[in-house]
Amino acid sequence: MSNLQIDGDRLWRSLMDMAKIGATAKGGSRRLAASDEDRMGRDLFVAWCKAAGLGVTVDRIGNIFARRPGRDPTLPPVVTGSHLDTQPTGGRFDGVYGVLAGLEVIRTLNDSGLVTDAPIEVAVWTNEEGARFAPAMVASGAFAGVFDVDTVLEAKDVDGRTLGAELARIGYAGDQAVGGRPLLATFEAHIEQGPILEAEKKTIGVVTGVQGIRWYDVRLDGMEAHAGPTPMTMRKDAMVAAARMIAAADASAKRHAPHGRATCKVVEVRPQGSRNTIAGHVAMTVDMRHPDATALEALDADLRAAGHQVTAELGVAVAIEAIWTSPPVAFDAACVAAVREATERLGYTHQTMVSGAGHDSCYIARVAPTAMIFVPCEKGISHNEIENAKKEDLAAGCNVLLHAMLARANAAAS
Ligand code: HGY
Ligand code: MN
Ligand code: MN
Numbered sequence: 319m320s321n322l323q324i325d326g327d328r329l330w331r332s333l334m335d336m337a338k339i340g341a342t343a344k345g346g347s348r349r350l351a352a353s354d355e356d357r358m359g360r361d362l363f364v365a366w367c368k369a370a371g372l373g374v375t376v377d378r379i380g381n382i383f384a385r386r387p388g389r390d391p392t393l394p395p396v397v398t399g400s401h402l403d404t405q406p407t408g409g410r411f412d413g414v415y416g417v418l419a420g421l422e423v424i425r426t427l428n429d430s431g432l433v434t435d436a437p438i439e440v441a442v443w444t445n446e447e448g449a450r451f452a453p454a455m456v457a458s459g460a461f462a463g464v465f466d467v468d469t470v471l472e473a474k475d476v477d478g479r480t481l482g483a484e485l486a487r488i489g490y491a492g493d494q495a496v497g498g499r500p501l502l503a504t505f506e507a508h509i510e511q512g513p514i515l516e517a518e519k520k521t522i523g524v525v526t527g528v529q530g531i532r533w534y535d536v537r538l539d540g541m542e543a544h545a546g547p548t549p550m551t552m553r554k555d556a557m558v559a560a561a562r563m564i565a566a567a568d569a570s571a572k573r574h575a576p577h578g579r580a581t582c583k584v585v586e587v588r589p590q591g592s593r594n595t596i597a598g599h600v601a602m603t604v605d606m607r608h609p610d611a612t613a614l615e616a617l618d619a620d621l622r623a624a625g626h627q628v629t630a631e632l633g634v635a636v637a638i639e640a641i642w643t644s645p646p647v648a649f650d651a652a653c654v655a656a657v658r659e660a661t662e663r664l665g666y667t668h669q670t671m672v673s674g675a676g677h678d679s680c681y682i683a684r685v686a687p688t689a690m691i692f693v694p695c696e697k698g699i700s701h702n703e704i705e706n707a708k709k710e711d712l713a714a715g716c717n718v719l720l721h722a723m724l725a726r727a728n729a730a731a732s
Contacts, residue, residue: 319728320663322430324720326713329422333712336362336402336418337410346703347410351403351445352380352484359402360490363417363442370424372440376492379457379467380444380485383494386424388437388727394500396434396727397686398423398719399441400508400678405449409705411509411695411712417442419507419716426720434727436502443678444485451481453533453642458678461497462685501686503653503726506679507719508690509707513698514671521714522661522668523692527649528680529577529609529672532618533642535601536563536625540634542589542598557587557597559634566624567604570617578617579607579674609646609672647680653689653726660721666714675700687726691718 339362340348340355349355360382367374367384375383385395400416420440427438443461448454451473459465471482485491510516515523540554564582571580584603589595604621608614618640625636661668671692679688693715696706 319432319724320721322426322432322720322724324422324426324713324716326709326716328425329418329713329716330709332366332418332421333410333414336414340404342407342703344703345410346705347404347408347414348406349402349404350406350450351447352450352481352488352490354488356403357488357490359414360442360488363402363421366421367440370421370428372424375494376490377461377494377496378492379460379470379496380490380492381457381461381496382442382490384421384424384440386427386438388434390435391437393436394502395437395439396502396723397439397441397504398506398723399439399443400506401443401446403445403447403449405447405701407703408447409700409702411705411707412511412700413446413508415509415707415712416507419712419719422716423720423723434724436727438723438727444490445481446678450475455644455676455678455681459681462681463497464681464684467496497685501682503650504679504682504686504688505653505657505719505722506677506688506690507715508677508692509695509700509705510692510698511675511695511700515669515692515694516696516698518669519667520669521666521693521711522718523671524654524658524661524668525649525673525690525692526654526670527609527672528647528676529607529674530611530614530646531642531644531676532606532614532640534604534606534621535639535641536604537637538563538600538628538634540598540632541596543596545594545596548596553596554633555596556600556634559628559632559636560585560600560602562628562632563621563624563636564602567606567621570620571606574608574613574617577609578613579605580617581605607674611646614646644676644680647683649679649683649689650687653687653722656722656725657689657691657718660718660725664714664717664721666718689722691715691722
């Protein structure tokens with residue numbers, strides 16, 4: 319068992335086959351949650367699982383679980399997996415690598431005839447990205463009991479379609495209850511989506527936790543007026559107010575370097591068009607992150623202080639709504655140790671790190687011992703169609719996943 323190795327070419331082929339679904343002109347992937355492309359990706363994954371002899375179930379929020387029986391059916395499963403949904407201009411590896419690395423673990427076990435004590439499951443978590451339906455990681459959050467399932471199924475996209483109706487439309491509104499069952503341990507393999515491993519020339523990231531994340535909807539209300547006769551001192555320009563808020567959020571994250579993050583995006587300006595009418599209203603999103611909860615509070619305070627200052631100076635009303643908070647996460651020490659031991663035994667270079675990106679494991683860690691495995695991606699670029707990773711790094715991460723899972727699935731035997 320200790321010499322077992324996955325088939326890196328087969329893993330790469332599966333990744334490239336999945337990348338054909340929702341392929342974009344620039345070589346990326348677009349499979350928005352519960353879209354037709356997401357359905358096609360799910361269908362392909364389910365077909366591969368059934369061909370591998372797995373039992374497949376789907377819960378009410380579309381989470382897919384593909385199960386390989388173990389010697390002892392009374393043991394909870396060791397679970398791996400990630401997400402198949404992508405950003406609107408996403409890459410071929412974000413999320414899908416973790417799902418197909420899990421399938422490759424199964425295929426390798428099938429080839430070897432090895433039966434684990436505990437069952438093994440590969441999961442696909444619905445709507446990890448939060449790009450079409452906010453917030454992110456919502457289905458793994460529901461599995462962990464953080465979100466109410468019926469409330470989440472009512473989440474709407476920009477066209478007013480609900481997650482629940484879209485899951486039903488694509489045939490993934492399952493009948494299984496969401497969560498409420500024990501998992502022995504979980505592991506998620508993922509590209510790092512940042513530059514550290516490549517810069518440090520390390521193959522594996524032993525991930526000990528995830529930084530905290532806060533999402534906000536900010537509304538700025540000023541006064542539409544004529545761009546010509548209205549003196550600068552008499553304006554309530556919502557666009558200038560938004561620019562001040564964006565600069566303040568950026569400065570706050572830089573004051574909390576090196577880990578502070580602030581990203582203002584999805585800006586809607588009204589009235590639309592018309593360059594010679596001053597903006598009366600702006601709506602924008604803000605994403606703030608930090609590994610330390612106190613620092614995240616400070617970023618929050620800076621954003622709110624900037625809102626008060628903009629109102630005082632420009633007369634533009636600012637409403638800041640915190641719509642999502644994912645606190646900093648520390649992964650299970652025994653699972654992290656299993657990843658480190660597998661990595662060392664396999665002889666891969668590695669380093670310990672905290673994830674800058676959110677992942678389904680953030681929530682699953684609340685209900686099961688959990689850890690993550692990172693592999694490098696080219697120049698650390700992700701959430702971009704040019705996202706790329708090396709076949710040999712993806713295979714290395716999958717080998718670590720295999721042996722970390724075996725260590726936990728056969729722990730009863732050792
Ligand atoms: O937002 C995140 O970090 C993740 O990609 N959903
Ligand atoms: Mn991801
Ligand atoms: Mn992502």
